[in-house]
Amino acid sequence: MQFGILVNEGPYSHQASDSAYLFARSAIEKGYKVPRVFFYHDGVYNASRLATPPQDDRNVSARWSKLAADHGIDLVVCVAAAQRRGITDGVLGDNFRISGLGQLVEMGIQYDRLVTFGD
Amino acid sequence: MSDMDDMDDDAGIVKKFMFLNRKAPHGTVYALEGLEVVLITAAFDQDVSMAFTDDGVYQLVKGIDTKGIEVKDFSKTYRALEGYDIEKLYVDQVSMDARGLSEDDLIVDVTVLSVDEMANLMAEQDVVISF
Amino acid sequence: MLHIVNKSATDRGSLESCLRMATQGSAVLLIEDAVYAATTGNAAAAKIQAAKAGLKIYALGPDLAARGMAARVLDGVNVVDYGGFVDLVAEHSNCQSWL
Numbered sequence: 001m002q003f004g005i006l007v008n009e010g011p012y013s014h015q016a017s018d019s020a021y022l023f024a025r026s027a028i029e030k031g032y033k034v035p036r037v038f039f040y041h042d043g044v045y046n047a048s049r050l051a052t053p054p055q056d057d058r059n060v061s062a063r064w065s066k067l068a069a070d071h072g073i074d075l076v077v078c079v080a081a082a083q084r085r086g087i088t089d090g091v092l093g094d095n096f097r098i099s100g101l102g103q104l105v106e107m108g109i110q111y112d113r114l115v116t117f118g119d
Numbered sequence: 120m121s122d123m124d125d126m127d128d129d130a131g132i133v134k135k136f137m138f139l140n141r142k143a144p145h146g147t148v149y150a151l152e153g154l155e156v157v158l159i160t161a162a163f164d165q166d167v168s169m170a171f172t173d174d175g176v177y178q179l180v181k182g183i184d185t186k187g188i189e190v191k192d193f194s195k196t197y198r199a200l201e202g203y204d205i206e207k208l209y210v211d212q213v214s215m216d217a218r219g220l221s222e223d224d225l226i227v228d229v230t231v232l233s234v235d236e237m238a239n240l241m242a243e244q245d246v247v248i249s250f
Numbered sequence: 251m252l253h254i255v256n257k258s259a260t261d262r263g264s265l266e267s268c269l270r271m272a273t274q275g276s277a278v279l280l281i282e283d284a285v286y287a288a289t290t291g292n293a294a295a296a297k298i299q300a301a302k303a304g305l306k307i308y309a310l311g312p313d314l315a316a317r318g319m320a321a322r323v324l325d326g327v328n329v330v331d332y333g334g335f336v337d338l339v340a341e342h343s344n345c346q347s348w349l
Contacts, residue, residue, distance in 0.1 A: 001340055003336075003339065006248070008149075008349070015256075015282045015283075016256075016282075019256070019281060019282060022312075022332045023332055023335055023336065025332075026331075026332035026333045026335065026336045027336045027339075029333070030333055030336055030337075032336065032340065040152065040156075041148060041149065041152055080152075080155060081152060100159070101155060101156055101159040102159055102162075102163070104156060104159075105136075105156070105159055105160045105163050105165070106163075108134060108136060108160070108165075108245070108246040108248070109132050109134055109163065109165065110132070113339050113340070113344070113345065114246050114248070114345075115254075115339055115345060115347070116248060116249065116347040116349065117256075117347065118256075118347065118349040119349055139346065141264075141267065141348075141349070149349075172267065172271075173263065173267050213270070234270055234271065237271060238270075238271045238272065238273045239273065241251070241271060241346065242251045242273050242276070242344075244344055245343075245344060246344065247344055247345070247346040249346060249347055249348065249349055250349075
């Protein structure tokens with residue numbers, strides 16, 4: 001079974017990205033596939049590699065990058081939402097890419113479930 | 120954009136997508152950016168329904184004038200939805216009543232549903248995305 | 251259908267909206283700040299108690315613990331971990347997040 005995940009809020013201000021990450025990690029541990037995570041609205045801020053949280057805090061962007069590297073997850077940032085918020089290719093963390101909303105719709109069409117995390 | 124390629128890959132699969140709008144316009148961006156997803160989904164030839172409940176019904180009221188707050192008036196887009204073959208617009212009767220609204224107050228033709236009707240419609244969807 | 255609620259019922263109306271629309275036999279999972287509604291003494295606890303007759307109510311354990319509420323969970327509310335959250339999504343044909 002394949003799960004698509006939609007993240008609608010940025011890191012730190014809301015728990016959404018943390019909940020989505022822990023959900024994705026657990027799904028993979030249980031043997032499910034998470035082929036893609038889509039970042040929309042302020043969720044696009046999760047993609048910035050410029051964030052430098054304190055050492056004793058989690059690094060939300062970096063741990064998405066690592067989960068993606070370890071399990072081949074496609075981390076897609078909505079181009080229109082990113083352009084509104086100044087997220088460009090130049091600030092993307094590893095394994096994030098910018099693409100269109102069609103990538104979100106495709107998750108709904110192709111995968112078995114779509115789970116949304118937001119405010 | 121790669122959206123055109125995606126459409127080829129997905130040829131033939133039609134799922135029921137419901138976009139559930141629960142938020143008022145302008146105070147947050149969800150209604151505006153949500154509408155962008157609806158239009159793209161329709162371009163993929165999917166079975167699209169839009170449902171308006173709670174403060175989401177305020178997105179459809181007549182007389183919206185955003186000049187004074189200097190933001191885009193996207194309410195006109197709802198009247199253009201028919202051109203994208205999006206004709207299933209549903210509003211929740213209870214949410215309308217709780218806000219003193221009737222169908223005459225809205226800028227588009229909608230189907231008013233009871234709670235049970237809306238709940239059953241939601242339950243039969245393949246994908247529900249809420250903004 | 252699985253309904254997911256993430257906001258405190260004493261702050262926002264999303265739990266009430268969810269309970270209004272959830273059909274008989276559906277599952278409701280409380281995560282993040284929504285877990286407070288499933289704890290004893292909370293003003294929304296009566297809504298959860300009443301909903302238990304027709305719905306299966308779940309609360310995310312790690313979110314309860316993070317809020318000091320692990321020992322105050324209402325009887326009849328099923329506490330699950332993230333793996334249980336994943337199972338609930340897998341078991342139901344669709345899900346809706348009441349953001």
